[in-house]
Amino acid sequence: MNQRFEHERKQTMKPISRRAALLMAACAPLPALSAAPTQVTLYKNPQCGCCEGYAAYLRQNGFAVDVKPTNDLDTMSREAGVPDELEGCHLSMIDGYVVEGHVPIEAIRKLLAERPPLKAITLPGMPEGSPGMTGTKQGPFTVYAIAKDGAASVYMNI
Template sequence: MNPSRRHLMLALAATPAALLAAHAQANPFKLPTVHVWKSPTCGCCTAWVDHMRAAGFTVNITEVDDTGPTRKRLGMPAKLGSCHTALVGGYVLEGHVPADDVKRLLRTKTAGLGLSVPGMPVGSPGMEMGPRLDPYDVLLVQRDGRTSVFSHYPKTKPQA
């Protein structure tokens, strides 16, 4: 085999390995399954589930008439409640938490109970209403109920 052909064959053989290595760097860990408790009739909860699936999460859903008992059982304070509750990788999620924040929490293994977006802020995942975006915070919730800001999403100017 001539040298140039040999180099080409070696390069082609190495390509799949290089692609796998690049994929492993881009996706350093397998995303755990998200288990969601939500009302069967809540459209914004369904939209949030779609957001999580689009971000690469597998989502299992349990439909309930009231998420309050689940929220309480998982330790999320009622004052931080929203319309759906989820559990992923040992963390509790409450409300319309962006998938990127969930991934960051899982990647950094931040100490705490989980994340909450209290209420239903317009513009959060699942609560999209055109160009309108209300400011909101994603709160890191500790097991004792204390919170701190994990991420802040500022209000944006309406587009002309």
């Protein structure tokens, strides 16, 4: 009975053309091309709501965000090398970098793509209209870079 089955199978299976094989390969599902989302740990004051808005903004842009309330943001920012005058509303750890405040996604993507030898980038304060903040943007945001030696410079204007 196995011989009969094998004979019938061979009779019904016809070789496919090269064109058909290429077409089938082209239509096959592709493996996922993107890696897992970049993990972000966002430290915020427990009472702050705009920080939750910023976390949502990062998630909408493909990041996996873990929000951790803390009452030690000033200490954490200082230890991360961010000068007091450049502190933002919250502190995020993203792929080995400190991202302080409501930094727009363009600056984060540039940082992660170029991987410069920096400690941090920061958007000081809580600028109106910045990601996670209400209000209307009044002009370009100046994002600052903090070098490994602690020197601050303009990273980009957005």
